[in-house]
Amino acid sequence: MEKQDQLLMKKQNKNLVLDIIKNKSPISRMEISKITGMSPTSITRIVHELHEQGFVRETELVTSGVGRKATLLDVYDDVLYTIGVEIDRLIVKVGIVNYIGEIISFESMTRDVTENYSDTLEKLNNCIKELMTEKDIRTEKILGIAVGLPGFIDYKNGIVKVSDQLGWKNANLANDLKKHTGFEVIVDNELKMKIVAENFMGMAKDSLNAVLVGIGSGIGSALILNGEIYRGESNNAGEIGHTVIDPTGNVCSCGKIGCLATYISEAAILADSRKVKDVQSIDDVFDSYRNGESWAINILDRTSTYIALAISNILCLYNPEVIILSGNTIKKFPEIKEAIEKKCDLYIWEPLKEKVKIVYSMFTDRGVVLGAAIQAQNTLLDLE
């Protein structure tokens, strides 16, 4: 075999072995050999290199099989860090995450609706530098930054094509933030970042087929299919908000009739509520529900019906192992969970029912930051 092919293969094998140690630690060299099909000699050589580079250490000695002893391997938490960022309309969150996915430092800042783009970047940069100083983390330990935000993102070039929520259009965020901070930057939609966190250590841990549904001011979903983020041809896959669920129903701003979003988004719930009562915010609607006001009960009953129908449709089309519900509506109005579950039980097609788990995100307010940081690791770490 030629030298150049061998080098490429060596590099691939090394990154593979490191991934396995990180995800399955503590693990023995022999187990790695079994998983990869690579010879014990190769594994020993690679582990030695990874140790020299500061990634891998030996931990305990255990008895494996008939009297044989095996040393287990683990990774160093602090070999590198990534920075996860969530930018939302009214809040910016920053977290430093270590190599094994622990948030070791976290900060959130309010964001004014009128705050302009470079002010946000400046604030972000200051916050990152403060957190690094606080935890005494040197610049060369930081692999890079990942930002999750609402909107349509050109993730390959790190450009925010449109974010109505932030009021940004064609913002070259990856480049601009790199100029401010000096770090490599990747950018993606917040739901995509969040499903990475769910897949790494949340409700879809290690799942090959998972759907994360976001229900709040926007209606959308992110997908892991066959073990990878699924984006579709133009990064629009999972656009459930504009699937038609009732062709004789509500008119949608997109020009169609009966889109799911016109029944379950915050704006839709508010618009219908205001036909009855002069409510200020979605919280007022939830309060009215809790006060037993029939109009609020009716509107939110319809919301849960359409959410359950959407879940049933998602299941038919993607046939995932798990569907994770998240977003402000679920968070602020947990009473809706029971209604959704009862209706799912009625709507979901029997052959699909037994195989799927319908669950709720367990990350409270740090899911996007964590997922972004992990995605930064996945994308930017490529050991020679």
Added chain:
Amino acid sequence: MEKQDQLLMKKQNKNLVLDIIKNKSPISRMEISKITGMSPTSITRIVHELHEQGFVRETELVTSGVGRKATLLDVYDDVLYTIGVEIDRLIVKVGIVNYIGEIISFESMTRDVTENYSDTLEKLNNCIKELMTEKDIRTEKILGIAVGLPGFIDYKNGIVKVSDQLGWKNANLANDLKKHTGFEVIVDNELKMKIVAENFMGMAKDSLNAVLVGIGSGIGSALILNGEIYRGESNNAGEIGHTVIDPTGNVCSCGKIGCLATYISEAAILADSRKVKDVQSIDDVFDSYRNGESWAINILDRTSTYIALAISNILCLYNPEVIILSGNTIKKFPEIKEAIEKKCDLYIWEPLKEKVKIVYSMFTDRGVVLGAAIQAQNTLLDLE
């Protein structure tokens, strides 16, 4: 690098190089080297082995670049064959397909609704042996058989779990047909076989993200996502027939209200038609439409509306490059195409419209047979 790793990699490289020559022929060694990143020396060695094994030959000499000459490579059509089979309620089709995906021999046989399982297998075996004799193809040239049929299939074990159309349940088809024929057998749903043909040389040629929609007695779809067949957790992905499209609409046999199938399947169209006129078959409905009978025009107008809504939803969720419409309704009633296209133009969300092609399958009646044969190659060929 260890011997065992080198052997594995050599094998992978060899299969990769063969795939490239087959799909991109005529191609030079240098181009293969560029595509794979492997060294010219390795490519030369692998090509030599593939030539010795009867797969690859040199074709013409061309001038490439400044005065340099390159010999192009091609594969032998007849190095091996696979057999594609489609079993449907009233018809069984068999085709022998050569290594470059040409059907060199084809036969179709009627199947009686009451015909039992082993009779069908016996008939199939006789037909295969006859076609082989006719074309003088030796047993050792046949890599294997692939069968596409309607129903829910355990493709890993080649078992037909349920096929209502054929009246089969838990039929161990791969094993049983192997006993009859002596060949390796794989089994999959007919739409999955067909999308393989579309992806190989049809309307979704080389597409990474494609959806094939089948509209006829059954309503379903098959998916290529990120370049692979997408099956979901229990091989039910793409089950569009049971997505709810109108929650105040028709009752479905699955127990839900408003499933897509209740508006566009042959049975649904027939049931509605019989409220007006004593029609015998779906062809009578199409004839009534052609005679200008208003009830038929109204029912089929609604059919095209729901098909277009389904296409719009498919686009939102999978964001494919191409959606291929196929099935008996499209074939027997081509007038529906114009109506579907007009409505798609109204329904499809603008940001998605420019990226997608909505097309019709060009395979007349041999798509499943061809796709099955190609899938047999993809699955069963693994050169040492």
